[in-house]
Amino acid sequence: MVKKPAPDATRRSEKSRRAIYDAALALVGEVGYPKTTIEGIAARAGVGKQTIYRWWSSKADVLLDAFLDLGEQAGQEPYEIPDTGDLASDLKAVLRATVDELFDPRFEAPARALTAEGVVNEQLGREFVTKLLEPQLELYVRRLRAGQDAGAVRPDVDPRIALELFVSPLAQRWLQRTAPISYEYTDTLVDYALHGLAPR
Structure with missing residues (x-):
């Protein structure tokens, strides 16, 4: 008698986890965060609530992990901001890429939901900052420090x-939808930040 191989629990768990991630992201995009529930996610993913x-x-914890996984699947792990020797051009390029990501339909709804929920949910807010925002902000810190080494930024400036x-x-305008966001806008932010407002 041929014995059947035992079910692979690891594979089954990963399949369920992936289905839950997909369901959470889809529901937030379709019905919004307030109407997304654990029950709805479970039903959509074809798993039990337990x-x-x-x-x-x-559900906030589910969405945070789903969002982090989405970034990994899209190959959007933190990377070094290019150093071409032109600090302004490098910062403008990365901010333009940020604009594209902020308005990517896959990312916008969950990103807005997590940002808003993080304001009232202290634990989630800390995790959102620690796992997602700080690694990205550290890239700017390193690029600005390189700018200091090259003499493009005053040595007494705190990069953070x-x-x-x-x-x-940029984050405030995106969150509040107070005005359009364009490449021209982010380019101007960099120019103002690097050159200040005083007459040259």
């Missing part, structure tokens, strides 16, 4: 504060 609660304690001059206005 499967989700075995791995996550809330300086990066907020162009990153924070």
